[in-house]
Amino acid sequence: MKLKEYLPALLTALKLKRIPIEELKRKNGESLPIIVTLTSIPSRLNIIDLTIRSILNQPQKPERILLWLHQDLKNQIPSKLAELQGDIFEIRFQDGLTCSHRKLIYALQEFPEHTLVTCDDDLIYHSTWLASLYNEHLQHPKSIIANECRLISYDENGELLPYKQWKMHKNTESNDQRLLPIGYGGVLYPAHSLHQDAIKDELFLKLAPKADDLWFRMMSLLNGTEVRRPKQPAPKPTPIAGSQKISLKKTNVRQDGNREQWKALSEYYAVTLTGSQQ
Template identity: 75%
Template sequence: MKLKEYIPAMKAAYRLKRVPLQTLKANTDKLLPLIVTLTSIPSRLNIIDLTIRSLLNQTTKPQKILLWLNEDLRHQIPKKLTELEGDIFEIRYQKELTCSHRKLIYSLLEFPETTLVTCDDDLIYTSTWLESLYKEHQQHPNSVIANECRMICYDADGELLPYKQWKMQKDANIADPKLLPIGYGGVLYPAHALHPDATNQELFLKLTPKADDLWFKMMSFLQGTEVRRSSMPSPKPTPIAGSQKISLKKTNVRQDGNREQWQALSDHYNVKL
């Protein structure tokens, strides 16, 4: 975490911790018809309660918030996380996947007719984050909606450029086949937005073992689903202090693992955007 991010992170955490449990867990009459789904790793179990608090503190709450964890962690969950469980927030355990894809895979399998929203486990989201995504979904009900996107880029010869040269998009309300939703900002997937291969564990572990964003992007492309950057992107979420001790950034960005994995996807499906 950069030094300039530390003070805002501490302030955001302090404000969330002051919100009463009763308020966070309250089941209001008006719930958005969608499920927020995410996953986590052992090193973040002690801080993910802040992410969950921010999701429970939305101006309009979802029907469910599902946190998918490996079965091995069942008896390692801190009280400050379990005390948030209730009608809306639920921890579910599974034995198979340990990769980041599980944030969406298991919810796709269990709720195939439901709109799903993914987010990351090391961030604090603004209180209007979910309501904003849903309003965009109402305007474009068949599109994948993302707050943050990059554009998959090729050189003049049609060769895939390094991931660092895939430009972050500053323009809002845009749609393009090359648009890649970036998971940390939150991504909304309507029901049936992804190709049937989306839940094929053998394939995604082979082609994109460390890049769920790329896998789900290809699945939306194969399904013919439009990807849009929101017309009113939410403010960037606030990183949680101490959450980046373990991450995929070194492999996927610094060592250009994202380019390699997108190339593997493109070769397998014979796709060139």
């Protein structure tokens, strides 16, 4: 987190904390027919209440918010997180996965007919966040919608470039095959938008064990599902101060793990991407 981001982050967090719990838990009219699903790790249990608060604070709330945690954490939930549970927010415990993929895997299994939205556990989301995804979904109901995307990029010889050279994609009209939804901005998955292999843990733990974004993108490619950015993307979420002590950025970005995992996925599924060069 950059030094200049600390003060805005702290002020945003303070504003959220001042909202009464009763107000956050209250349903305001008709909910959006969406389930928001996410996961977390032990080091973030003391800050993820801010993420949940920001989702509960959306003018149009989702039907449900599900936080998937490992069973070992059942007795370690801070009261400031536990007290947010109610008709909308629920913590669910599982014995299985410990990887980031579980943010979507369990929801896919339990709610296969629902529209699902994933998000990260170390961010505060803007008040227009959920509506931006849902409004675009209404226009393109079979597409995956992502507020933030990168473009999986190759050189002139067709060799995959380092992940740092996969530029952020700003075009909101494009459905280029190479678009990669970036989880931190929030990603909407319509029912049946992913290939049946999506929930096969033996495959994603082998091919992309630390890159759920890449795994789910490959699953959408295999299923022929396009990716789009909203015409009016929500502002970027605000990082939560102190949330990046443990993250996948070192291996996936700095050590270029994302490139290696995308290569493994492409080779296994024999997928070659096409799209206009931009």
